[in-house]
Amino acid sequence: MTSYDTTGHASLSSAEAADLAARIAGPVWLPGDDGYQADCATFNLMTPVRPAVAVGATGVADVRAAVRFAAGRDLPVAVLATGHQVVGEAGGAVLINLSRMDAVHVDPGRRLARVEGGARWHQVLDEAGEHGLAGVSGASPTVGVVGYHLGGGHSPILGRTHGYAADHVQAVEIVTADGESRRVTATSERDLFWALRGGKGNFGVVTALEFSLFPVERFYGGGLFFAGEHAAEVLRTWREWTTGLPLETTSSIAFLRRPPLPGVPEPLRGTFVVHVRFSSLLPAEEAERLLAPMRAIAPPVLDTIADTPYRMARTLHMDPPRPAPWVERSSALRDFPGEAADALLREIGPDSGTRLGFVEVRLLDGALARPPAVPNAVSGRNARWALIASGAGAPDQAPVFRAQLAALAGALAPWTQDEMNANLLTASQGTTLDELRAAYGRERYDRLAAIKKRYDPRNLFRVNHNIAPA
Known part of the structure; x- marks a missing residue:
């Protein structure tokens, strides 16, 4: 019999852990074991996980055994690959850590990549780059490739040209709630294939993914950092300027307040700057002509614009390379007129007094707004802009960050839409049924819930932005 701790979460005995360990090639850890913390570590230190047991899966057989163990005891299953997007503490759950399953294989002839569940984007950038190929990659090199695709996947370089990363998934290998392995494609289990691409981790443990690559070797881009005193002119x-950019070119703008710490580049250390991110697949001379209006605003305090190998796309946004504690919130915007820009500046401009260290507005549209060749569950395609904001600091600062994030969201509410991409859902806290239904849209959500009932009727996979069985 499974016992329960004082919080009401399941607690496994050493005998139960030993029974699980006998079925698993990788390590199995209970709270208090030496390896427990390492296998439960998250990239966002504000979102710790504390499962009943942590399993370090080394292959599909381990995943199947862990899922069957959880199902036999009616315990939830939580999946951890890189720890970037964690929802909930996984109390009482069987946590499956996929970080040991990180193989990446590139087939240059077919322009196809196959990655295991724990692979990170820097691995794909390196492997594909050897063949002059590129995936529809995100901004951070340490983000998990699988989770990024399952939520949609917006690339700051290829997104406006090729759409969402999920649109180019060719096959998904998954262990479902019955402990069975499945290879799901557009011609097999079509409903599940539709749901997996956009429905995040609600339908099982994805152990491998195959997706298309594109012949892209280089891009022209980087960032222009302007002193915060120019924030209003830069944003305006x-x-x-972005409304006239061609599809081969994209940009975002970030308002950064960097702490005075040694790891921050000297020109940015302890300052407030506005970071204009820019990338283009056009020739450098043409891209520079496009960039001219932004260069004319003021001399930048730092300029990283250059002709760059695509494998170095990891440097475009200069994302933090190491784990840190933060609280975040995102919104999808149907429009971003001058009034919205003014509202944004009142909340996070140089005189706002905000403690939010990162606020970004991303240009979307282009191919991101088009339906894919093979339909999927990615939502929010009609959003033209995205707002992502966060505050980083000690846990006792979290209430302040949440209040300021709520104020920012409220200021932009007149231009915000409900339907949004699943990867924009706030990772550091759960979502209600009404919030999820609004984010996916009623018809899409109802279809996802019906598919969930077919493949996970007991809702074992619920430590996430949970789509409950219909």
């Missing part, structure tokens, strides 16, 4: 110019 950027908003108007």
Whole structure:
């Protein structure tokens, strides 16, 4: 019999852990074991996980055994690959850590990549780059490739040209709630294939993914960092400038307040700057002509724009390379007029007094707004802009960050839409049924819930933005 701790979460005995360990090639850890913390570590230190047991899966057989063990005791299953997007503490759950399953194989002839569940984007960038190929990759090199695809996947370089990363998935290998392994494609189990691409981790443990690559070797891009005193002019110019960019070019703008710490580059250390991110697949001379209106605003305090190998796309946004504690919130915007820009500046401009260290507005549209060749569950395609914001610091600062994030979201509410991409859902806290239904749209959500009932009727996979069985 499974016992329960004082919080009401399941607690496994050493005998039960030993029974699980006998079925698993990888390590099995209970709370208090030496390896427990390492296998439960998250990239966002504000979102710790504390499962009943942690399993370090080394292959599909381990995943199947762990899922069957959980199902036999009616315990939830939580999946951890890189720890970037964690929802809930996984109390009482069987946690499956996929980080040991990180193989990446590139087939240059077929322009196809196959990655295991724990692979990170820097691995794909390196492997594909050897063949002059590129995936529809995100900004951070340490983000998990699988989770990124399952939520949609917006690339700051290839997104406006090729759409969402999920649109180019060719096959998904998954262990479902019955402990069975499945290879799901557009011609097999079509409903599940539709749901997996956009429905995040609600339908099982994805052990491998195959997706298309594109012949892209280089891009022209980087960032222009302007002193915070120019924030209003930079934002106003950027908003108007982006509306005329060709599909081969994209941009976002970030308001950064960097702490005075040694790891922060000297020109940015302890300062407030506005970071204009820019990338283009056009020739450098043409891209520079496009960039001219932004360069004319003021001399930048730092300029990283250059002709760059695509494998170095990891440097485009200069994302933090190491784990840190933060609280975040995101919104999808149907429009971003001058009034919205003014509202944003009142909340996070140089005189706002905000403690939010990162606020970004991303240009979307282009191919991101088009339906894919093979339909999927990715939502929010009609959003033209995305807002992502966070505050980083000690846990006792979290209430302040949440209040300021709520104020920012409220200020932009007149231009915000409900339907949004699943990867924009706040990772550091759960979502209600009404919030999820709004984010996916009623018809899409109801279809996802019906598919969930077919493949996970007991809702074992619920430590996430949970789509409950219909």
